[in-house]
Amino acid sequence: MSRIQTLLAWISGILSAVALGMALANGTAPLLFQFFLVLSTVSLLRFRRPFPFWFDGLLMLIGAIGLLLTLPVYETAPAFFWLALVAWWGFAWLFVERLSQAIREKRVSSRIFGLVIPLVFGLVLLLMWEFITRGANVPMVLLPAPSQIFDRLINSLPTLAADFQQTFKAVLAGYAMGCGAGFLVAILVDRSPFLKRGLLPIGNFASALPIIGIAPIMVMWFGFDWQSKAAVVVAMTFFPMLVNTVAGLNVASSIERDLMRTYAAGYWQTLFKLRLPAAAPFIFNALKINSTLALIGAIVAEFFGTPIVGMGFRISTEVGKLNIDLVWAEIAVAAVAGSAFYGVVALIERAITFWHPSVRGGRA
Numbered sequence: 001m002s003r004i005q006t007l008l009a010w011i012s013g014i015l016s017a018v019a020l021g022m023a024l025a026n027g028t029a030p031l032l033f034q035f036f037l038v039l040s041t042v043s044l045l046r047f048r049r050p051f052p053f054w055f056d057g058l059l060m061l062i063g064a065i066g067l068l069l070t071l072p073v074y075e076t077a078p079a080f081f082w083l084a085l086v087a088w089w090g091f092a093w094l095f096v097e098r099l100s101q102a103i104r105e106k107r108v109s110s111r112i113f114g115l116v117i118p119l120v121f122g123l124v125l126l127l128m129w130e131f132i133t134r135g136a137n138v139p140m141v142l143l144p145a146p147s148q149i150f151d152r153l154i155n156s157l158p159t160l161a162a163d164f165q166q167t168f169k170a171v172l173a174g175y176a177m178g179c180g181a182g183f184l185v186a187i188l189v190d191r192s193p194f195l196k197r198g199l200l201p202i203g204n205f206a207s208a209l210p211i212i213g214i215a216p217i218m219v220m221w222f223g224f225d226w227q228s229k230a231a232v233v234v235a236m237t238f239f240p241m242l243v244n245t246v247a248g249l250n251v252a253s254s255i256e257r258d259l260m261r262t263y264a265a266g267y268w269q270t271l272f273k274l275r276l277p278a279a280a281p282f283i284f285n286a287l288k289i290n291s292t293l294a295l296i297g298a299i300v301a302e303f304f305g306t307p308i309v310g311m312g313f314r315i316s317t318e319v320g321k322l323n324i325d326l327v328w329a330e331i332a333v334a335a336v337a338g339s340a341f342y343g344v345v346a347l348i349e350r351a352i353t354f355w356h357p358s359v360r361g362g363r364a
Contacts, residue, residue, distance in 0.1 A: 012090030016040030022080035033066035053098035077135035174233020182241025244286035248279025
């Protein structure tokens with residue numbers, strides 16, 4: 001094992017041994033929790049005989065269940081719980097480190113185990129959140145546990161679905177119009193040096209406008225329904241698409257352009273057959289950036305006027321009612337939707353720009 005892995009193993013094992021002694025003295029800790037501490041203490045023997053990496057994964061799994069079973073026993077978690085929690089976190093880190101090393105050394109398949117690392121990382125973060133909030137008895141008004149957020153999400157599906165539908169209507173409309181307008185203006189800017197000198201500074205100025213300043217104005221102009229939120233999204237997504245497309249159109253080298261001229265290709269033939277394909281990674285970069293900006297813009301715009309539905313509306317009103325678990329449920333839905341939107345754009349990019357070195361390198 002490397003130095004960092006050795007240090008993690010030592011610290012986790014020693015903390016587990018201390019926590020085991022305290023838990024045995026207390027006498028009320030669940031058996032599975034004590035079993036995790038026993039296995040963790042025994043793991044110190046790995047320095048005489050190396051254990052396989054999956055042993056740390058097994059410790060992580062048993063420890064997670066043991067810690068979850070311990071939470072309902074105490075109103076506020078005792079000291080040995082926190083020692084065991086730090087040890088469990090160390091074993092999770094150790095498992096990811098050793099699995100990553102095994103993948104690099106080709107001892108396991110990267111296709112099968114490559115997704116395990118991000119999944120473990122995400123689950124560990126959620127479990128740490130759960131353990132800390134419930135173990136320290138944190139009030140739900142300050143920070144609800146993931147289990148409370150999930151429970152509220154399941155029990156509020158009709159409300160969340162209606163809010164999502166209202167907000168995403170503005171997201172999709174504004175995203176399509178903003179990205180489309182930015183792309184078309186970029187073509188015009190590339191075609192005309194006059195427009196390049198005149199429109200780019202104006203676009204830069206528009207991108208610097210604060211969203212909390214333009215959102216109330218858009219509500220006054222376009223009303224309280226989704227159209228005003230779509231207008232805010234257009235304002236947020238226009239400039240990234242414009243700048244990235246203009247930059248991408250200049251990627252083609254002078255040699256490649258001269259070659260097109262020798263074939264008697266005009267401006268539009270050169271644009272569609274050379275320059276736009278070369279600019280595709282830049283265009284998709286803007287699309288990916290705008291996929292998250294659009295959702296943020298629509299939610300923030302709903303704070304300034306909307307019908308009695310929408311994700312931004314729900315967040316602003318439920319905060320005032322101290323229904324923080326519902327607020328976090330809305331945030332979770334927004335995060336999942338934004339990630340899915342970004343993922344769809346990324347998959348389309350991989351399908352269209354399969355020839356690009358970055359995509360070919362990622363597949364290799």
